[in-house]
Amino acid sequence: MGALETFLVSILAAALVGTFLLTLVAVSGIWGKRKITAAFTDRIAVNRIGPFGLLIIVADAVRLLSKELIIPDGADRPAYDIAPIIMVASALLGFAVIPMGSGVQLADPEAGLVYVFAVSSVASVGLVTAGYASNNKFSFLGGLRAVAQNIAYEIPLVLTAASVVIFAGTLQMSEIVAAQTETLVTLGGLDIPTWYAFVNPFAFVLFMAANLAEVGRNPFDVPEAPTEIVAGWQTEYSSVYFVLCYLSEFIHIFLGGAIVATLFLGGPAGPVLPGFVWFLIKMLAVYIFTQWARSAVPRVRIDQLIEIGWKGMLVLSFANLLLTAIIVGVIA
Template sequence: MNWGLLQEGNNSSNASAGAANGSANASAAGGGEVQTLPDTLGSLLGLGQMGPLETFAMAVIASGAVATFLLTLVAVSGIWGKRKITAAFTDRIAVNRIGPFGLLIIVADAVRLLSKELVIPDGVDRPAFDIAPVIMVSSALLGFAVIPMGNGIQIADPETGLAYVFAVSSIASLGLVTAGYASNNKFSFLGGLRAVAQNIAYEIPLVVTAASVVIFAGSLQMSTIVEQQAQTLVTLGGLDIPSWYAFVNPFAFVLFMAANLAEVGRNPFDVPEAPTEIVAGWQTEYSSVYFVLCYLSEFIHIFLGGAIIATIFLGGPAGPVLPGFLWFVIKILAVYLFTQWARSAVPRVRIDQLIEIGWKGMLVLSFANLLLTAIIVGVIA
């Protein structure tokens, strides 16, 4: 392992962060190597030096484009892909009669769910009941604002990008407990409490594990974290292995993947929605378009988790031959495939086991990893 190059990368992290900030500022002025998506759109439209109004308009268009891409990805992967993957893992036949390869099931499901009656149970806290699904969807979509998806495909690149992602994604916990409480259903309330207890138990290890990446990169800025992984870690047989943090610190990568399963509610950590115990958890009373929003938020959070993993452990959009954006999509789809494999193959744990694993296992291991990372970086620096 080429620790010398790793040391050089850490020594130059502050300079790299400054260079990245300078590049971002330069791109805002219409030049520079690193451009955000609004700047890229402005350049394509020939706007040149953009004022506040033009910048705002380009940011709205960029946000709409990213949201449209995510919704399309969720529609294909969540409605059609989920059935196909689960069927392949469990040796069954999935949808294959509605359109070519069963793809029109996406349209059929959308029409079926959106045309159903929106049933509002008696005694619900109506404002909270209405806003909870919106909170969950919004928190997931907002996280993609700082994810670098390719060259010039990043809505914003603040210096605290990684902290921002975890901050906005954690807002979903508020939506979960609000949905459970507002439904006036004891099973929904229990599911909401379980969901919040699970998120707290596993979000701390998630953040602490990500902090070990920050120690290596020397920055919270997403573009800088990706840039630091572009160096060569080791050369094997003439093949350059990049210094992706999944290779530099595989223990942290495994910890983050496991904690991410709990954050997105996939086996063995899908206890908040365990149908054998509490019907459908916090979303029991939701129907029609509200159920669609709940379902949508679940899958957008899965892809947000995949995007974070791809960015901080797998080099972001970096990859040979193919464009960076395609590599980014391939990486988040690989994480999605892993979550669906876990859903099909791994049995769920009990709620007491889930909390114990989080507080007594994942939390201790994440702090041990952080301490080990600090020692390694301190020795080679």
């Protein structure tokens, strides 16, 4: 295959993966979110617009996109315009190195794990840009909170992922998945795989908690706390810009789920069903967990959030990394 053919195939594959992700976000973010939250809180969700309320997806899309795009007075227009695009792009680019099973992986660089954390962290730039450029004190406060939160929890997130790298001996995403295909132990004729959630459940719990903070779900939804700062950094966004902000939030949630599935749950590995189906199930399971947290866990104060990150999660993640290195060193 020539260079032009390779380029065209790559563009087509990226477009298909992007379309699938956007469709998944549309279903889960607009319809699924309401249904899951209603189930957790014993309420009735959308059920009148189309079968099972599914046409709420179309109704919400038309409603939001048809609204007037209001630009606040004194906004820093170039920064205001580009912030939502930065946030969406950072999440979509992260999926480029995720092995989704059935041969679906756009790229597999040797430093794939470094890449996915690097591009996803660019969202912090979009958050603070949106808050600053809106010329709104509540938005600016939300942007500052978002940056403080992301810095406090990205370090524990990366350190916990580094403990997986010590076990796998590689930063390549496909190799991390391959390292989890062996059998850890056999119980009653059932083979338990070497998923790192089983090998190191402490690291799995740490990563899930830090991931909740990174995607802004309870108890860490302080940057958008509606009862305190209206809607935080996205207060002044409307119409298509609000759609992009909302879209970026849910794509980041699914990216977090994809990383969790890859690092701790064997990626697309699983019996009977195709690998892509198993990957989707695991990613959706993490998504449902975040929605449960949103419904059931109360929000912490901003000072408590920072204290948990710097005095709790950071210390625990360093301890986990050190113990993992010792254990692997002794076994090796």
